[in-house]
Amino acid sequence: MLVRLAEKAFRPARFPFPLLHIDTGHNFPETLAYRDKLVGDLGERLIVANVQDSIDAGRAVEESGPRASRNRLQTVTLLDAIRDHKFDAAIGGARRDEERARAKERVFSHRDDFGQWNPKNQRPELWSLYNGRVRKGEHLRVFPLSNWTELDVWQYIAHEAIPLPSIYFAHQREVFVRDGMYYAQNPFVTLLPGEAIEKKTVRFRTIGDMTCTGAVLSPARTLDEVIAEVAAARITERGATRADDRFTEASMEDRKREGYF
Amino acid sequence: MTAALRQTVGLADDSELLRFTTAGSVDDGKSTLIGRLLYDTKTAFEDQLDHVADVSRRRGDERVNLALLTDGLRAEREQGITIDVAYRYFATTRRKFIIADTPGHIQYTRNMVTGASTAHLAIILVDARQGVVEQSRRHALIASLLRIPHVVFAINKMDLVGWSEARFEEIAAELRAYVGELALPAVTFLPLSALTGANVVERSAEMPWYAGPTLLDHLETVPLDEEREIGARFPVQWVIRPQSTSADLHDYRGYAGTLAAGELRPGDEVVVLPGGRTTRISKIEQGGIALAVAFAPMSVTIHLADDVDVSRGDTLASPQRAPRVEQELEAMVCWMSERPLVAGGRYALKHGTRSTRAVVSAVDYRLDVSTGARHAEDGGRLALNDLGRIRLRAMAPLVFDAYAENRTTGSFILIDEATNATVGAGMLLAPAS
Numbered sequence: 195m196l197v198r199l200a201e202k203a204f205r206p207a208r209f210p211f212p213l214l215h216i217d218t219g220h221n222f223p224e225t226l227a228y229r230d231k232l233v234g235d236l237g238e239r240l241i242v243a244n245v246q247d248s249i250d251a252g253r254a255v256e257e258s259g260p261r262a263s264r265n266r267l268q269t270v271t272l273l274d275a276i277r278d279h280k281f282d283a284a285i286g287g288a289r290r291d292e293e294r295a296r297a298k299e300r301v302f303s304h305r306d307d308f309g310q311w312n313p314k315n316q317r318p319e320l321w322s323l324y325n326g327r328v329r330k331g332e333h334l335r336v337f338p339l340s341n342w343t344e345l346d347v348w349q350y351i352a353h354e355a356i357p358l359p360s361i362y363f364a365h366q367r368e369v370f371v372r373d374g375m376y377y378a379q380n381p382f383v384t385l386l387p388g389e390a391i392e393k394k395t396v397r398f399r400t401i402g403d404m405t406c407t408g409a410v411l412s413p414a415r416t417l418d419e420v421i422a423e424v425a426a427a428r429i430t431e432r433g434a435t436r437a438d439d440r441f442t443e444a445s446m447e448d449r450k451r452e453g454y455f
Numbered sequence: 456m457t458a459a460l461r462q463t464v465g466l467a468d469d470s471e472l473l474r475f476t477t478a479g480s481v482d483d484g485k486s487t488l489i490g491r492l493l494y495d496t497k498t499a500f501e502d503q504l505d506h507v508a509d510v511s512r513r514r515g516d517e518r519v520n521l522a523l524l525t526d527g528l529r530a531e532r533e534q535g536i537t538i539d540v541a542y543r544y545f546a547t548t549r550r551k552f553i554i555a556d557t558p559g560h561i562q563y564t565r566n567m568v569t570g571a572s573t574a575h576l577a578i579i580l581v582d583a584r585q586g587v588v589e590q591s592r593r594h595a596l597i598a599s600l601l602r603i604p605h606v607v608f609a610i611n612k613m614d615l616v617g618w619s620e621a622r623f624e625e626i627a628a629e630l631r632a633y634v635g636e637l638a639l640p641a642v643t644f645l646p647l648s649a650l651t652g653a654n655v656v657e658r659s660a661e662m663p664w665y666a667g668p669t670l671l672d673h674l675e676t677v678p679l680d681e682e683r684e685i686g687a688r689f690p691v692q693w694v695i696r697p698q699s700t701s702a703d704l705h706d707y708r709g710y711a712g713t714l715a716a717g718e719l720r721p722g723d724e725v726v727v728l729p730g731g732r733t734t735r736i737s738k739i740e741q742g743g744i745a746l747a748v749a750f751a752p753m754s755v756t757i758h759l760a761d762d763v764d765v766s767r768g769d770t771l772a773s774p775q776r777a778p779r780v781e782q783e784l785e786a787m788v789c790w791m792s793e794r795p796l797v798a799g800g801r802y803a804l805k806h807g808t809r810s811t812r813a814v815v816s817a818v819d820y821r822l823d824v825s826t827g828a829r830h831a832e833d834g835g836r837l838a839l840n841d842l843g844r845i846r847l848r849a850m851a852p853l854v855f856d857a858y859a860e861n862r863t864t865g866s867f868i869l870i871d872e873a874t875n876a877t878v879g880a881g882m883l884l885a886p887a888s
Contacts, residue, residue, distance in 0.1 A: 202742045202754075203711065206704055207697040290542045297541040316539065317877040318565060318791050320572040321866045322713075323805050327875040341553055343544045 220403040228359040243275035295447035309453030375408035476570035479580030480590035488649035495656035564840040571601035599637040686776030687717030690807035709756035715863040718750035768809035792878035806867035857885035
């Protein structure tokens, strides 16, 4: 989505910024294949920052246990990448309809020296006048899709015929059930007693790490079928499939304060 | 997407979007009203409702507290208050809606002005037991200053006044008298109960005397008025010049931006302001596709027939109906900082795509938002949450229209250069001078 909007804004010239991927090492292989094809077709510069490098450098500590995830660790890698490349803004695809804490997010969202978000002291945003000023060491997170809903995004994808990673569509996959969600069988988790691998027809509504992104049972193989399913859905996309939002009542708020995307 | 699919999933037409804001004082039931809209339009998702039911139970609330649907931050949920402007989204088969939910107590002016700046309609809640209070008048005045085209006074908690028509009429009459003095274009009065849902989405059986629309009916059918016709305005946001060796792109020079007003066609004459050179549009593109016409608020790339100097911050406009180009400015401003605005203060100013600096030459008066009275005796300063009229001198001329003519080309923000905070929201005036 963001890439398509950037093409609309800057083509036929190149983007005035590179693309950045924070690679946790726990991505779906389909995600990486999609990323590489996208970047190749675009001819834009991609920077990959690896969470593994942050761990090796002692900047981040791997979680342990059967529910270990690198979700929280990637904040360290992201903030380091922003500092190393001297970015004054990072453009992201977050939307306000995704989650409670995000409903209060600005389009141009200020982050202090520590990369932290302070929801009680945000710059007021009026009309379509955005304040993009930052001091050295600070940066902005910019969310052009703030006012889009999940359904808006799908409609736009259909309208623009934007190619997607294959796992957004229904496919056969080996999964196991944990905490009421289906997870893809993957090399980064150990099954707990009582958990068993089974084969199901599933698709993903959001794509994060394999360790914390759940699948939904779905027969939707085409874009139109996906849109019909999204329109009828009675559970939010993050509520349905994201273990990372479930830790505490204010899980997203806490992570955003730390500098999470 | 196919028309058949659109039908099946009941999607709103892409082109219809209504942005509205909600205002009310503490305990007017604003969060409950929004919760009710989300709940009754089946927008609130099951996991959100489960969550709300769970939190209500833990707090010991008697019934599921729909207000919790809208309070996102932990402090808000703990204290049962709304801290900041929050944005909510819902859709019906007829329209998509964006709600700017603004808190009624702390920072009310700053937050309501923020929510109002992008709103096409304002819902002002009035507690039927309390009747018109100072806050109701304040909210109406702000809606009028920000030129929100439609205002709905939602007389809430009708269940607590025995669904009384007489009480409703009494409040409506008082409001009518007050708004008669303001420049509010379209005003509607609606009796409802957010708690029971009466007249929100479902028509109330308890108020057969009320023949008007439900709140949702009104939101779905209110005309999406366009801005006043003032001629074309295209503030240039970005100059596209590919650094390419390919021959066909060698001379490519496109001006990208969002049309703020009017429409443009290839062949149209335009004046480049503030410079003043006149040229013609040779081509209009969107995503590489040539367009026969572009109109506000489309984002497009424009090509010009002559090689004139155009940069970010310049405006392409209709020469016959050109905007004002001035450095000495008058404006109504809402002050949003703890550090007061004073005459002599210097700020960064952002107007459209232009960033410049400005010095406050005078504070003419502070406006009392409860009474509408003008206080010139306040010693030339505006404090946090004050509204007032000021004069400014900009370092570079602004290409603008009065805010009354166009909300996009007539608005600006002031930024404190020491803290980078957005400290003022301004609406330009066009004195007869």
